[in-house]
Amino acid sequence: MNKIYLWGVIITVLMLVVTYYTLVITAGDSGKDLSEILSGDIVNLLTVLAAMALVVITVFVVIKYVRQMQVDTADGELVDDSWDDIGEFRNPVPQGWAVIFLATMVWAAWYFTIGYPVNSYSQIGEYNEDTKVLNDKFTKDFADKMQEFSEEEKTEYMINMGESVFLSECKVCHGLSADGIDGKSADLNVWGSAKAIVDTINNGAKGLNYPMGDMPDRNGIMNANKDYAPITDLEIEIVSSYVANGMKGEGSDVFAGACSSCHGLDGKGMGGMSPNLASYGTAEFTVDVLNRGKKGFIGSMPAFNRLNATQKQAVGAYITSLTK
Amino acid sequence: MVDRPLEYDYTIAKLFMMNAIFVGIVGMFVGVLIAWQMAYPGLNTFLGEGLAEYTNFSRLRVLHTDSVIYGFVLSSVWSTWYFVGQRVLKVSMAESKTLMMIGYLHFWIYFAASAVIVVSLLMGITTSKEYAEFEWPLDLGITVIWLLWGASIAGLVGMRREKTLYVSIWYYVATFLAVAMLHLFNNLEVPTYFLSGGIGAWYHSVSMYSGTNDALVQWWFGHNAVAFVLTTPIVAIIYYFLPKESGQAIYSYKLSLLSFWGLMFVYLWAGGHHVLYSTVPDWVQTMGSIFSIVLILPSWGSAINMLLTMKGEWQQVASSPIIKFMILGSTFYMFSTLEGPIQAIKSVNAIAHFTDWIVGHVHDGALGWVGFTIVAAIYHMAPRFFKREIYSKSLMATQFWIQTLGIVLYFTSMWIAGITQGMMWRAHDEYGNLAYSFIDTVTVLHPYFTLRAVGGTLYLIGFIMFAYNIYKTTSAREIDESELQNASPMGA
Amino acid sequence: MFHWLEKNPFAFALGVFITIAFAGLVEIVPNFAESARPLVGTTPYSTLELAGRHVYINNSCNACHSQLIRPFKSETDRYGHYSLSGEYAFDRPFLWGSKRTGPDLLRVGNYRTTDWHEHHMKDPAGVVPGSIMPAYKWMYKNETDIDTAYAEQLTVASFFKTPYTFTKDIGTENARMIPMKDGSTTYIEMGDTLEDAKRLALAEAKLIVADMKDEDVKDAVSKGKIPEIVAIIAYMNSLK
Ligand code: HEM
Ligand code: HEM
Numbered sequence A: 001m002n003k004i005y006l007w008g009v010i011i012t013v014l015m016l017v018v019t020y021y022t023l024v025i026t027a028g029d030s031g032k033d034l035s036e037i038l039s040g041d042i043v044n045l046l047t048v049l050a051a052m053a054l055v056v057i058t059v060f061v062v063i064k065y066v067r068q069m070q071v072d073t074a075d076g077e078l079v080d081d082s083w084d085d086i087g088e089f090r091n092p093v094p095q096g097w098a099v100i101f102l103a104t105m106v107w108a109a110w111y112f113t114i115g116y117p118v119n120s121y122s123q124i125g126e127y128n129e130d131t132k133v134l135n136d137k138f139t140k141d142f143a144d145k146m147q148e149f150s151e152e153e154k155t156e157y158m159i160n161m162g163e164s165v166f167l168s169e170c171k172v173c174h175g176l177s178a179d180g181i182d183g184k185s186a187d188l189n190v191w192g193s194a195k196a197i198v199d200t201i202n203n204g205a206k207g208l209n210y211p212m213g214d215m216p217d218r219n220g221i222m223n224a225n226k227d228y229a230p231i232t233d234l235e236i237e238i239v240s241s242y243v244a245n246g247m248k249g250e251g252s253d254v255f256a257g258a259c260s261s262c263h264g265l266d267g268k269g270m271g272g273m274s275p276n277l278a279s280y281g282t283a284e285f286t287v288d289v290l291n292r293g294k295k296g297f298i299g300s301m302p303a304f305n306r307l308n309a310t311q312k313q314a315v316g317a318y319i320t321s322l323t324k
Numbered sequence B: 001m002v003d004r005p006l007e008y009d010y011t012i013a014k015l016f017m018m019n020a021i022f023v024g025i026v027g028m029f030v031g032v033l034i035a036w037q038m039a040y041p042g043l044n045t046f047l048g049e050g051l052a053e054y055t056n057f058s059r060l061r062v063l064h065t066d067s068v069i070y071g072f073v074l075s076s077v078w079s080t081w082y083f084v085g086q087r088v089l090k091v092s093m094a095e096s097k098t099l100m101m102i103g104y105l106h107f108w109i110y111f112a113a114s115a116v117i118v119v120s121l122l123m124g125i126t127t128s129k130e131y132a133e134f135e136w137p138l139d140l141g142i143t144v145i146w147l148l149w150g151a152s153i154a155g156l157v158g159m160r161r162e163k164t165l166y167v168s169i170w171y172y173v174a175t176f177l178a179v180a181m182l183h184l185f186n187n188l189e190v191p192t193y194f195l196s197g198g199i200g201a202w203y204h205s206v207s208m209y210s211g212t213n214d215a216l217v218q219w220w221f222g223h224n225a226v227a228f229v230l231t232t233p234i235v236a237i238i239y240y241f242l243p244k245e246s247g248q249a250i251y252s253y254k255l256s257l258l259s260f261w262g263l264m265f266v267y268l269w270a271g272g273h274h275v276l277y278s279t280v281p282d283w284v285q286t287m288g289s290i291f292s293i294v295l296i297l298p299s300w301g302s303a304i305n306m307l308l309t310m311k312g313e314w315q316q317v318a319s320s321p322i323i324k325f326m327i328l329g330s331t332f333y334m335f336s337t338l339e340g341p342i343q344a345i346k347s348v349n350a351i352a353h354f355t356d357w358i359v360g361h362v363h364d365g366a367l368g369w370v371g372f373t374i375v376a377a378i379y380h381m382a383p384r385f386f387k388r389e390i391y392s393k394s395l396m397a398t399q400f401w402i403q404t405l406g407i408v409l410y411f412t413s414m415w416i417a418g419i420t421q422g423m424m425w426r427a428h429d430e431y432g433n434l435a436y437s438f439i440d441t442v443t444v445l446h447p448y449f450t451l452r453a454v455g456g457t458l459y460l461i462g463f464i465m466f467a468y469n470i471y472k473t474t475s476a477r478e479i480d481e482s483e484l485q486n487a488s489p490m491g492a
Numbered sequence C: 001m002f003h004w005l006e007k008n009p010f011a012f013a014l015g016v017f018i019t020i021a022f023a024g025l026v027e028i029v030p031n032f033a034e035s036a037r038p039l040v041g042t043t044p045y046s047t048l049e050l051a052g053r054h055v056y057i058n059n060s061c062n063a064c065h066s067q068l069i070r071p072f073k074s075e076t077d078r079y080g081h082y083s084l085s086g087e088y089a090f091d092r093p094f095l096w097g098s099k100r101t102g103p104d105l106l107r108v109g110n111y112r113t114t115d116w117h118e119h120h121m122k123d124p125a126g127v128v129p130g131s132i133m134p135a136y137k138w139m140y141k142n143e144t145d146i147d148t149a150y151a152e153q154l155t156v157a158s159f160f161k162t163p164y165t166f167t168k169d170i171g172t173e174n175a176r177m178i179p180m181k182d183g184s185t186t187y188i189e190m191g192d193t194l195e196d197a198k199r200l201a202l203a204e205a206k207l208i209v210a211d212m213k214d215e216d217v218k219d220a221v222s223k224g225k226i227p228e229i230v231a232i233i234a235y236m237n238s239l240k
């Protein structure tokens, strides 16, 4: 076989392989198969097709001319001038080229005047349609799943979805393993457990923007039942387990004495004055944090209004699952 | 008409050639450096923390783009202008003291301005507009330099003995006019020092346009700066050097003619493809896409004319590295002028824009088309400058293959990186959430950034071989005038 | 005809010029006035924010970061509402960028905060493992050029009628009130003199360093100096 064809084949195959490979990487470990990537998004399909066309057309056309270099001979009538001995033939323009040039011009004129005249397309209109289609699809999928799933499957589904949100939205601050990256933000593997509450009582809490303001550190927390003596290590230990246990078991007396002035006897935050500790460590509490943002001792987290309700609930489920 | 051959004066052409090679090495070295920095960010402090302000990616990137485009490419274009201009117009610079004066001024003011630009970019003095980063004092300097070139064109053309203008001259003239217009309008800016009564940095200015308008003007400029710095003058170059080196007549005058006027007309309308899906009006975007598709044909017209000029001359392609450079250059020109329009289709641009696929496209053109054509031109000119044969043909051949491999690595890696990243950004997972966080789409590119850096390094190595070859040519075997008709003489 | 042109350089040049000149007019002029109009709720930059914007430009952050959210669900999910033309009305120059080596920053003020930037700009990979963004440590030392920012404010206020209000004009009819989304109006204060401008910038800087940890930076601000990092954070926070 002529070497030039071989080169053409090599280049075409190389670029096909390379392009196929981009699909493989894109799928990554998201569990999609390749046809799904192309069928799920028309833009992907068009891009891949266009990329193929680019390689094939260039290779094909260049080979055509290289063949002419190899087998044809140059001739024609020369023009009268020559510049520094460079001559010019009066050859006609290549027909294919001329026809396509003309065709593209006609097409362009058609496009502007008849096909899609000036204001007939709106990219925002297209966005609204696309977004609606995607949203509807996911809402429906979600509703279907919630119908057919058992409780257990539902929880698992939410946790997985939450993990996905966490990995794209939260991990820049909380780290891949949610450990808070050396204290740069909250360690969510601990958060929600008794240990984290011990920390909170020792150091206080701030930044959720409750009417009650900040929670003082341990020096500011007195036990009313003990004549307003500062809270002790033992009491902290007990009350923390109590709260982490969903306000059950030993410790209700310490809570009543030290915490209820702000969080209410039932721990529910006295109608929005302070956080509802009955939901501490659960998805609801996380949703509350995401709605408010959190300005902490080691940094601050913005409110996440751009997540929708399902996503917030899901990420809450995921975080709860980290400690449980 | 004079009957004995004219004694052309190549002094200015030589100065520009030396500058081109020198700045080429520097600019491409910086390109290689930033390519490695993207793969290994530790290199941002390769001269230590203390100098990181001047050695980090973001300061160096502009230095790379401006030095290769306005240093390497423009110097080369001017070097060929002072060579080709004399020859196809049949006048010698030596015939006019004024023209020589203009030439010297042109070079030295340009040289001085380049030095100021390098320093100021390193200091972080930039207006942020891509390829037009310079503040107003430099804009003025650039205007002077440009006018000097204009004077040189007007002078040589005015004194010409060849009545009809050759194709190369068309393209040089178009380059001059278009860039003058673009430079002027994109750089309308208000110096703040004077309007505030002398407060702050004296060189600072603020753009005449704001927001969407500024973007529209900038990319009208940016797109056409590409057209009239990285395309038309290079077409001017190949229209002279390919037929000259090969001794073949241009395939078709009509094709030259239609391609030229087609390109002039269509190019200017296509700038909208840089602002697709932005806030510029939809119809302007559509116009950019449509005209980009039409643009394939006048672009390919020139390339096809070049390939057909070599019709039946395969043995020359096979045996001459200079011709190889130009034929592969034309091929890359076809590739990038089809790739560009494809990336200009709105749906494709949705993926391609903002990614490395665009960077790949840029370098298909810059390394394959621009770089190779310039290398060929300088190889052709050097024996004429020094009256000596080119030092080593085998070195040329090696350079050709090393650089070709470099380009292949560059564009395949950027092809993968760009399309992958573009698709990852768009991907939603089965829950309807974004499938990837941004950083996932960065870390996945590491292997391709590395591959690109390797490719770029190969290209640079090839370029250094080129510089060495030209340097050695200044002391290679002497030849006499009659050996210089077409094919350039080369030593083994 | 063409052959005639090729023999008459002046006519040739004129022909070329006419061919290339009018495309720009047709594309740029028709929507020019409309595109220059600010959106309700869009305000010009304060002195410190503008100085931060200069730091952003001088360091070519736009080489890696875009500020243009395209109307795709994947982008609005990631970055927030798609860009609107009027939001950019006070951007001179525009900073859309053309390469997204790092994420879009048009609304980064909505989801990143002062202390996050403080850590991130010092050591990006320490905060986001795998980041390839350079560390910008010198910004914690270099002093911000408030003078040039103020000069630019004065220039745009007089030359382009950008709605800044001199301190002395607050509450008078010379105040340039800007309509907000909720129907109220607001004004953006600009110093009467360079000294005033510096005082305003410093006051703004103090609010920012209150959220910062770096002792040297806090120290500098308490001494009346504004390191570049403070200005660039002010700018980042203003991007919403
Ligand atoms: C038919 C001809 C061409 C068309 C239609 C075209 C089209 C395009 C498009 C659509 C982009 C990407 C814009 C974006 O989404 O960011 C682009 C970028 C670019 N192209 Fe081309 N291209 C063509 C030929 C060339 C050639 C021959 C070169 C020479 C080197 C070149 C150099 C560039 C450069 C430097 C950029 C980057 C601009 C930036 O900084 O964003 N193009 N081109
Ligand atoms: C040794 C060869 C070269 C290497 C390794 C190289 C590398 C690079 C790198 C790493 C970038 C930044 C890409 C990014 O930000 O993602 C870049 C940008 C660029 N380079 Fe090169 N380069 C080389 C030669 C050239 C030459 C010869 C030219 C022009 C004649 C050129 C023109 C450009 C342009 C216009 C851009 C900006 C692209 C854009 O903004 O889209 N480069 N190059």
Ligand SMILES: [Ca+2]
Pocket (backbone or CB within 6 Å): B127, B132, B133, B134, B135, B136, B139, B187, B189
């Ligand atoms: Ca300028």
Ligand SMILES: [Ca+2]
Pocket (backbone or CB within 6 Å): B130, C098, C099
């Ligand atoms: Ca760019």
Ligand SMILES: [Cu+2]
Pocket (backbone or CB within 6 Å): B222, B223, B224, B226, B270, B271, B273, B274
């Ligand atoms: Cu373009």
